[in-house]
Amino acid sequence: MGLTIRDVAGQAGVSTATVSHVLNNTGQVSPKTRRLVLSTVRRMGYLPNAHARNLASARSRTLGMIVSDIENPFFPEVIKSFEARARHHGYEVILSDTSYDPRLMRRATERMLEHQVRGVAVMTSEFSPQLIREITGRRIAVTFLDLGPVRPYASNIRIDYSSGIQQVVQHLYGLGHRRMVFVGGRPRLKSNLVRLQAYIASMKALELDPGPVLEGNLRFEGGLAAGSKILRLKLLPTAVVAVNDLTAVGVIKALTHAGVRVPQDVSVTGFDKTHLAEYVTPALTTVDIHRELLGSMAADALHELSSSTDAPGKEYLVSAELVIRESTGPAPARTGHVPAEVK
Amino acid sequence: MGLTIRDVAGQAGVSTATVSHVLNNTGQVSPKTRRLVLSTVRRMGYLPNAHARNLASARSRTLGMIVSDIENPFFPEVIKSFEARARHHGYEVILSDTSYDPRLMRRATERMLEHQVRGVAVMTSEFSPQLIREITGRRIAVTFLDLGPVRPYASNIRIDYSSGIQQVVQHLYGLGHRRMVFVGGRPRLKSNLVRLQAYIASMKALELDPGPVLEGNLRFEGGLAAGSKILRLKLLPTAVVAVNDLTAVGVIKALTHAGVRVPQDVSVTGFDKTHLAEYVTPALTTVDIHRELLGSMAADALHELSSSTDAPGKEYLVSAELVIRESTGPAPARTGHVPAEVK
DNA sequence: GTAAACAGCTTAAGCGGTTAACTTAATAGC
DNA sequence: GCTATTAAGTTAACCGCTTAAGCTGTTTAC
Numbered sequence: 096m097g098l099t100i101r102d103v104a105g106q107a108g109v110s111t112a113t114v115s116h117v118l119n120n121t122g123q124v125s126p127k128t129r130r131l132v133l134s135t136v137r138r139m140g141y142l143p144n145a146h147a148r149n150l151a152s153a154r155s156r157t158l159g160m161i162v163s164d165i166e167n168p169f170f171p172e173v174i175k176s177f178e179a180r181a182r183h184h185g186y187e188v189i190l191s192d193t194s195y196d197p198r199l200m201r202r203a204t205e206r207m208l209e210h211q212v213r214g215v216a217v218m219t220s221e222f223s224p225q226l227i228r229e230i231t232g233r234r235i236a237v238t239f240l241d242l243g244p245v246r247p248y249a250s251n252i253r254i255d256y257s258s259g260i261q262q263v264v265q266h267l268y269g270l271g272h273r274r275m276v277f278v279g280g281r282p283r284l285k286s287n288l289v290r291l292q293a294y295i296a297s298m299k300a301l302e303l304d305p306g307p308v309l310e311g312n313l314r315f316e317g318g319l320a321a322g323s324k325i326l327r328l329k330l331l332p333t334a335v336v337a338v339n340d341l342t343a344v345g346v347i348k349a350l351t352h353a354g355v356r357v358p359q360d361v362s363v364t365g366f367d368k369t370h371l372a373e374y375v376t377p378a379l380t381t382v383d384i385h386r387e388l389l390g391s392m393a394a395d396a397l398h399e400l401s402s403s404t405d406a407p408g409k410e411y412l413v414s415a416e417l418v419i420r421e422s423t424g425p426a427p428a429r430t431g432h433v434p435a436e437v438k
Numbered sequence: 439m440g441l442t443i444r445d446v447a448g449q450a451g452v453s454t455a456t457v458s459h460v461l462n463n464t465g466q467v468s469p470k471t472r473r474l475v476l477s478t479v480r481r482m483g484y485l486p487n488a489h490a491r492n493l494a495s496a497r498s499r500t501l502g503m504i505v506s507d508i509e510n511p512f513f514p515e516v517i518k519s520f521e522a523r524a525r526h527h528g529y530e531v532i533l534s535d536t537s538y539d540p541r542l543m544r545r546a547t548e549r550m551l552e553h554q555v556r557g558v559a560v561m562t563s564e565f566s567p568q569l570i571r572e573i574t575g576r577r578i579a580v581t582f583l584d585l586g587p588v589r590p591y592a593s594n595i596r597i598d599y600s601s602g603i604q605q606v607v608q609h610l611y612g613l614g615h616r617r618m619v620f621v622g623g624r625p626r627l628k629s630n631l632v633r634l635q636a637y638i639a640s641m642k643a644l645e646l647d648p649g650p651v652l653e654g655n656l657r658f659e660g661g662l663a664a665g666s667k668i669l670r671l672k673l674l675p676t677a678v679v680a681v682n683d684l685t686a687v688g689v690i691k692a693l694t695h696a697g698v699r700v701p702q703d704v705s706v707t708g709f710d711k712t713h714l715a716e717y718v719t720p721a722l723t724t725v726d727i728h729r730e731l732l733g734s735m736a737a738d739a740l741h742e743l744s745s746s747t748d749a750p751g752k753e754y755l756v757s758a759e760l761v762i763r764e765s766t767g768p769a770p771a772r773t774g775h776v777p778a779e780v781k
Numbered sequence: 782g783t784a785a786a787c788a789g790c791t792t793a794a795g796c797g798g799t800t801a802a803c804t805t806a807a808t809a810g811c
Numbered sequence: 812g813c814t815a816t817t818a819a820g821t822t823a824a825c826c827g828c829t830t831a832a833g834c835t836g837t838t839t840a841c
Contacts, residue, residue: 097576098460110821115799122800123819145552146498147797149489150826165518168715171509176533187549190533192518206530207439209488213803229483239628315717344717351719370509374658374687375718376694384528453791458829465830466789490827493796703830 098141107135118143145187149211157187158397159207161200161222165192167313168341168369169386170218174420176384176390177216184398186213193219200226208233214397217243218389220284234357236400238393242285245408250388250396253413256286259382259415260293261300263336263364266380266417268301272334272362275306278321278346279338280313287313290338290366306332311342318345326353333361333426340365343379347422358424368418377421384415441484441614450478461486488530492554500530502550502558504543504565506748508535510656511684511712512729513561519733520559527741529556536603537618538564543569548772551576557740559733560586563627579743580765581736585628588751593739595754599629600636602725602758606679606707607640609723609760614769615677621664621689622681623656630656633681633709649675661688669696676769677703683715684755686722690765700769711761727758 109128116122117132124132135141149155162170165331178188189210191203200219204226207215214236217227222242230237231248243251260406264378268274277294280287291308298305309324311317322345325335337343343365347357357363357377365372365381372379392411400406447454452471459465460475467475478484485508492498501524505513521531527758532553534546543562547569550558557579560570565585574591586594620637623630634651641648652667654660661680665688668678679688686708690700700706700720708715708724715722735754743749 100799101797111798112800112822113820118822119799123817125819128819139647142548142551144493144554144797145549146489146492146554147560147826148799150487150493151799151827153799153826155489165508166514168511175508175537178535192521194518197724205485206488208485211489241748315713341585348717348719370658371714371717374684374714374784443829444827452830455791455793455830456789458792462829466787468789471789487827490796491829492799494827494829496796703840 097144098139100141100143103132103135103139103141106139109131111238114181117170125412133221143279153211155187155211156185157189157210157212157351158394159189159191159210159212160393161191161193161203161207161215161217161219162351163193163195165190168371169339169367172370172386173390173393175373176387177394178390180391180394181397184394186394186398195219197221197223204229208235213401214238216393216397218393220280220286224321234406236397238396238400240286240389240393241289243408245410246401247408248406249408250400250411251408252392252396252413253416254384254389254413256290257293257296259417260290261297262415262417263366263380263382264294264297266419267334267336267362267364267423268303270334270362270423273303273426274330274332275303275334275336276309276325276332277305277307277336277338278309278311278318278325278342280311280317280342282310287338294336311338311345313339313342315341315345315348318342318347319349320345321365322346323353324350325352326355331355331361333422335361335363337363337365340367340369340379340381343381343422344371344375347375358422360427362423362426364423370419372420380420380423381418382415383418385413441482443484445488446475446478446482446484449482450475450549475547488735497556498530498554499528500532500553500555501737502532502534502553502555503561503736504534504546504550504558504562505535506536506562507540508533511714512682512710515713515729516561516733519730520737521580521733523734523737524740527737529737529741538562540564540566545679547572556744559736559740561736563623563629567748577749579740579749581739581743583629583732583736584632585769588753590751591743591749592751593754594742594751595735595739595756597727597756598730598758599633600639602709602727602760603633603636603679604640604643605760606709606723606725607637607644609762610611610677610679610705610707610766611644611646613766614744615674616646616769617675618646618677618679619652619671619675620648620650620679620681621652621654621661621668621669621685623654623660623685625653630681637679654681654688656682656685658688658691660690661685661690663688665689665692666696669693669698674698674704677766678704678706680706680708683710683712683724686724686765687714687718690718690720701765703770705766705769707766715761715763722765723763724761725758726761728756746778 100111104114181188193199216238218240238250245251279291282288295305309321311321311419368381368383372381443454447457524531534543559581565747581593588594622634638648652664654664708722711724711726715724
């Protein structure tokens with residue numbers, strides 16, 4: 096079909112090996128020949144066949160990334176920074192979206208293996224140990240987000256949820272809030288559980304009753320549903336702590352629709368500091384977990400794992416910082432206050 | 439390194455050709471042998487090397503997609519449906535994000551070519567004719583979003599912006615609005631220009647003055663800036679027509695911060711019906727251009743182009759439908775009304 | 782009963798690169 | 812001046828798969 100390295104070699108009057116060496120900066124090539132080859136390559140518009148390259152040089156220069164849902168505003172930025180950093184290290188990236196479907200996780204993993212990736216960043220909230228073994232068993236590096244066992248060929252990036260949630264709770268406490276509600280995700284997912292536990296611990300530390308714990312699904316609809324449940328509570332809380340921004344936005348939507356004002360009547364906090372948090376009105380008080388860092392850290396971790404020979408896994412920690420914006424305010428004076436409009 | 443087709447063939451006691459035929463449903467294989475091979479494959483956990491496959495069978499089963507910014511809420515859904523549809527046709531997908539950078543467009547194109555893609559969906563608002571030629575010249579299919587020349591190996595998906603904008607304008611007109619402002623993107627991008635022209639035409643058709651035209655950048659910040667410009671206008675418009683949802687959300691943010699209520703004082707419309715439009719308060723009146731369709735249509739178009747031998751390009755049309763939500767309402771009674779709080 | 786047709790396999794030649802091993806010429810060391 | 816070293820290239824054997832062509836043995840046609 097297209098041009099091959101042989102065509103270039105022929106035109107330049109050198110061997111294919113020399114062309115290859117020039118293109119990869121490997122062998123000994125005189126500056127003169129190098130220039131000749133390079134100009135021939137450019138003149139002919141030659142582009143090396145990536146598949147042939149990967150095949151010939153056993154180790155491919157590819158990293159994989161598996162995310163659960165590219166439509167979740169949490170991911171795009173992470174993906175972008177992962178790609179940028181991976182490219183920086185000279186890797187290609189292939190992406191798979193599992194849409195929260197376990198069967199797709201298996202397919203995604205197989206795709207990665209078929210493409211001979213050097214490492215894969217798993218950014219879904221659950222991933223079967225079986226699959227993990229299938230990857231590390233083939234001596235391929237993996238990084239997880241917060242759910243990973245650290246072991247040979249596997250590193251983990253831990254987000255400091257405890258600290259993040261603690262800052263949220265203390266912020267609300269400082270504003271006079273005492274009656275709160277937590278809206279989480281399905282608690283069988285570790286990352287959700289961690290946040291829930293951090294919430295409970297923070298509340299207990301302040302000698303407060305954690306109050307009702309509602310279950311969302313990390314999506315807008317979950318927040319919406321949780322919001323209506325909150326409205327049906329006998330006693331309206333003065334603050335709602337949501338597990339992520341999308342959930343918080345859903346809660347706010349439900350509340351304001353019922354005439355409950357945020358933050359005057361009820362304060363609401365998010366988590367993750369997605370762009371969404373800034374777009375909505377009122378802008379969300381949320382927690383910055385440095386998402387752009389998550390991606391580049393994963394790429395760095397994979398690079399390190401796959402470069403070293405023994406490849407012991409590492410644990411990385413990403414800090415969390417409270418970002419105070421408009422969705423939180425002083426607790427309403429009359430405790431138990433329920434605005435007139437609420438049915 | 440890993441298992442090869444030879445290992446499988448050895449274990450099953452057949453030739454590599456037979457294994458290959460079973461895996462690809464190509465040659466003549468008895469049901470018995472087929473079962474034997476399949477079970478051996480499963481038992482050994484064999485996964486074919488994608489690079490070797492692609493190399494050996496000249497044509498790869500890969501489609502490429504180039505988007506301008508994965509962080510723009512317009513894209514994730516399009517990407518997802520493209521991938522889903524491509525997989526349905528049996529293709530792999532590789533993705534490139536150009537971050538609006540022309541140099542990255544070249545790199546993205548090269549990546550696609552190096553990976554021997556069968557077709558590439560270009561979803562950026564600009565793409566040099568030079569690059570287009572480099573792709574179609576290699577007899578690789580391309581689809582564009584609204585900027586494409588239809589010709590051999592190139593199809594175009596046109597969004598019915600005119601109709602969409604017209605519906606917006608008529609909706610506002612019906613609500614009594616007469617003094618409007620348009621917030622667009624940089625007009626040298628064709629897709630922006632089309633929308634602007636559609637706006638002007640729709641206004642003229644109703645014998646209205648199009649009013650001021652402000653320039654955003656399709657992002658939140660652009661909307662924010664346009665919003666403050668609107669606030670400084672001698673006469674506040676009663677409605678703002680924004681070129682996309684993100685811009686509309688920025689405008690609303692700026693307005694509400696200044697105490698202007700949406701939609702009571704000013705109505706604002708978006709475009710694209712991204713999820714964001716639903717998340718914000720008030721929920722955006724926007725235009726549905728069926729984004730999930732855009733992606734699958736692009737995949738279908740590429741599949742068709744690369745299957746047929748003559749490969750004449752086609753033009754596809756995607757309709758636009760107004761979705762009325764909360765950000766638009768009747769024009770305020772006192773024309774020229776400026777709320778007290780506005781400085 | 783023999784030739785033709787066909788089902789069911791195998792053989793082996795690539796696909797387009799990389800890279801270890803080798804050759805040759807130039808340079809350095811003594 | 813001769814050998815040892817190095818710089819600059821070349822040769823050719825893979826990498827793991829696909830697939831055209833070939834080879835059996837069995838069935839069908841007449």
